[in-house]
Amino acid sequence: MLVIEGLTKRYPTGDLALDGVSLTVPKGQVMALIGPSGAGKSTLIRCVNRLVEPTAGAVRLGATEITRLGDRALRRARRRMGMIFQEYALVERLTVMENVLSGRLGYVGFWRSWFRRFPLADIEEAFRLLARVGLDHMVDKRADALSGGQRQRVGIVRALMQDPELLLVDEPTASLDPKTSRQIMRLIIELAKERNLAAIINIHDVALAQLFAERIVGLHAGRIVFDGPAAALTPEVLTTIYGEEDWSATIRKVEDGDGDGDEPPSVEAARIAAAD
Amino acid sequence: MDARAAALAWRPPPLIEAAWLRWAVYGGALLYLVLALGTLEVNWQRAAEGIERGGRFLAAFFPPDFASHWREIEEGLLESLTMTVTSTVFGVILSVPVALGAARNLAPLPVYLFCRAVIAISRTFQEVIIAILFVAMFGFGPLAGMITLAFATIGFMAKLLAEDIEDIERSQAEAVRATGASWFQLLAWGIQPQVLPRFIGLSAYRFDINFRESAVLGLVGAGGIGDTLNNALDRYEFGTAAAVLLIIIAIVLACEYASGFIRRAVQ
Known part of the structure; x- marks a missing residue:
């Protein structure tokens, strides 16, 4: 379980990116974090694994208070938090397998990682996961030879290789086409459910968030302005998060675009209600 | 506003916004050029004689004579190549920690300033000047040349x-950091793959420079083909x-082709 209390981040430039954010994400819950650009979504998930150092507040993962850890302990804690990035953030000149195995860097020593002598169990797990996402035929391809959707699947496998308790997902579909976006989101949700992982997913696309997440948190100017089930996301709520706009079009687009009908009925009903 | 009138009146914005400053800069540059040309004393008669002398000097180079001092040439060549290889290897190895310290996104400020100072000192002095110092310290011969290079x-x-x-692309390094990697693992997995092609290309280029410089260093007694x-x-x-x-030209050309080939191969 992830507990965030009063998390505040002020950048050296003076910008207040997060303003006392408190949030609890129980095990196995997939939470979408929506909000306009600059609302602090990226900062929030980076403060959780301290790629960005928070100014105030506490982050606890299980019994570990992440915000109080020293360097070494922080590195150990990061192993428990898999991160999936916007634009994939694969190391482009390394192969698919090397990128996937880099998820194990927190577990193996420097020289073992330097000579790529990872434990057999890790390599086996890598093959299993790559097969699961349909990339087992591309093991030794360089990451920059892959398409966007393939790269993001490698990014997902890399995060899962850490054997995490929590997934931090930053705009996973930002540079993907609508169909691939859905496939990637579905894959993330499926894998999180299979492994009972908590997940925070930053996402621009409100329709996708509604479609795939059970809980939605809206961030505006560094504060939480909405926290509720996907079904409760009405045009009024979207207006508090993003500002005044005709939201009916945003919501209808989902109905038109998605024909495979694998979404939970509650979301469907909520969207129809919201569209009125 | 009428679009046609606006289109006719439109000019690309000038490099320097303020008109007075623009004309001051242009005028100043022109004035300096005129004054500078005025201070040059050119003795045209001497120059005319010199062209003929230069011609005779160049003519004396033909035909090139490889045979009569081949032993010396061979010895100097081997010495230069040894100097080049060893100095490139040592220099490249030693440059890596300095480069890491001089990268602002890796090193804390004091380390950064120190490493940048090392770089500045090394780059301030021309090889020949450093070579004179090292020749004075280590005596005549290729050791001084090697250390200089x-x-x-x-x-x-x-x-x-x-x-x-x-x-580098920060996101790639960030992703490696997010896995719980140590600092050295971050270097090896997040940074080294991104900079390796350029590192290899630069090493090949520096090899080429070191060979050319080794020919110059001989003039101050630092051994090699220059001697x-x-x-x-x-x-x-x-x-x-x-x-x-001619041999120097041939070897520099060979280095040039080789380094071009290497750079393409590692991309």
């Missing part, structure tokens, strides 16, 4: 490599000097 290599490589490290060249010129054996120059 290694020292110059550190400044060159560290500066360009540090700049490449500062230009051979210097001796030949001192003895007015222009044929031998020409042979040495």
Whole structure:
């Protein structure tokens, strides 16, 4: 379980990116974090694994208070938090397998990682996961030879290789086409459910968030302005998060675009209600 | 507003916004040029004589004479190549920690300032000046030349490599950091793959520079093919000097092709 209390981040430039954010994400819950650009979504998930150092507040993962850890302990804690990035953030000149195995860097020593002598169990797990996402035929391809959707699947496998308790997902579909976006989101949700992982997913696309997440948190100017089930996301709520706009079009687009009908009925009903 | 009138009136914005400053800069540059030309004293008569003398000097280089001092040439060549290889290897190895320290996105400020200072010192002095110092310290011969070139290599490589490290894609390094990797693992997995092609390309280029410099360093007594060249010129054996120059050109050309090939191969 992830507990965030009063998390505040002020950048050296003076910008207040997060303003006392408190949030609890129980095990196995997939939470979408929506909000306009600059609302602090990226900062929030980076403060959780301290790629960005928070100014105030506490982050606890299980019994570990992440915000109080020293360097070494922080590195150990990061192993428990898999991160999936916007634009994939694969190391482009390394192969698919090397990128996937880099998820194990927190577990193996420097020289073992330097000579790529990872434990057999890790390599086996890598093959299993790559097969699961349909990339087992591309093991030794360089990451920059892959398409966007393939790269993001490698990014997902890399995060899962850490054997995490929590997934931090930053705009996973930002540079993907609508169909691939859905496939990637579905894959993330499926894998999180299979492994009972908590997940925070930053996402621009409100329709996708509604479609795939059970809980939605809206961030505006560094504060939480909405926290509720996907079904409760009405045009009024979207207006508090993003500002005044005709939201009916945003919501209808989902109905038109998605024909495979694998979404939970509650979301469907909520969207129809919201569209009125 | 009428679009046509606006289109006719439109001019691309000038490089310097303020008109007075623009004309001051242009006028100042022109004035300086005129004054500078005025201070040059050119003795045209002497120059005319000189062209003829220069012609005779060049003519003396033909035909190049490879045979009569081949032993010396061979010895100087081997010495230069040894100097080049060892100085490149040592210089490149030593430049890596300096480059890491001189990359602002990796090093804390004091380390950064120190490493940048090392680079600045190495780059300030021309190889010949450093060579004179090292010849004084270690005596005549290739050791002084080797140390000089290694020292110059550190400044060159560290500066360009540090700049490449500062230009890496941050997200890739961030992703490696997010896995719980240690600092050295971050270097090996997040940074090294991104800078390796340039690192190899620069090393090949520096090898080429070091060979050319080794020919110059001989003139101040730091050994190598330059020594051979210097001796030949001192003895007015222009044929031998020409042979040495041709060999230097051939080797630099070979280095050029090789480094181009290597850079393409590692991309």
